[in-house]
Amino acid sequence: MTRPDDEETPSPPEGYVPSEGRGAFSTLNGPYFHRAGDGLMAEQAFFALRRHANGIGLVHGGMLSAFMDGVLAGAVWRGTGKRAVTIHLSIDFLHMARVGEWVMGEAKLTRATRDVAFVEGRAYVGSHDVVRCSGIFKLMSRDR
Template sequence: MTFDPLAAGWKQRHGQGPFTQLVGPIFAKREADGASAYGLLAEERHTNSRGVVHGGMLMTFADHMLGWLVWDLVDRKPCATVALNSQFTAAVKPGDWVEMRGHVVRQTRSLIFVQGSMTVAGKTVFAAEGIWKVLGVN
């Protein structure tokens, strides 16, 4: 049985650019503490030659999710990824429901430092930390 994010209270994230539309849809959910969680239903088209979700797909999801976290934090000012480091800790398979949550570690005038992790059924499968630049701010 396939997980149905809409039935579980997730909403499709709108305003996604052309690339995100190719790899998504990505879903969002506001949690009780006000934080946002993001979800992706892994599909066959996301896999590599070994039949597991391609690491680049997980990095794409992380880049989008952490970028949205920063974008919301800075009142939707333009931002760009400066660095994104990742650790792959378990394989993700087609049919898996992948959730990602993140938080801000530090904020300067023009740089935002964030961390996040992805889980499948409560098990961590991927972790990332990154730096985003708020464009137009020195």
């Protein structure tokens, strides 16, 4: 029997590279990948493994939520150059993602004040949106 830790992730989609330095929680839930580039749109992805799924083989809503929280935070970083913490996250689940699929995420900063950033994003598989979400993030003045 294959243990969940023994599952292999295939090579990421073209243009995506492994994400590192995201902290223990994300390292445990990943691996995550991001599209390198200078644009303001944050683009990330993960390959849905059995450990990401519920008992019927669908990617767990908690996994999608954690993934999108990171994608939105990435858009805050790209748009403001500041680290941030989530103060509100709203997610609409629209379609299913299954084990064996690449789940793609994208987000953009829609507005930022001195202290707070607003972002919107989506996760999708192929041509189907899986979730749409929005978030509000507290901008951090320093790393701690």
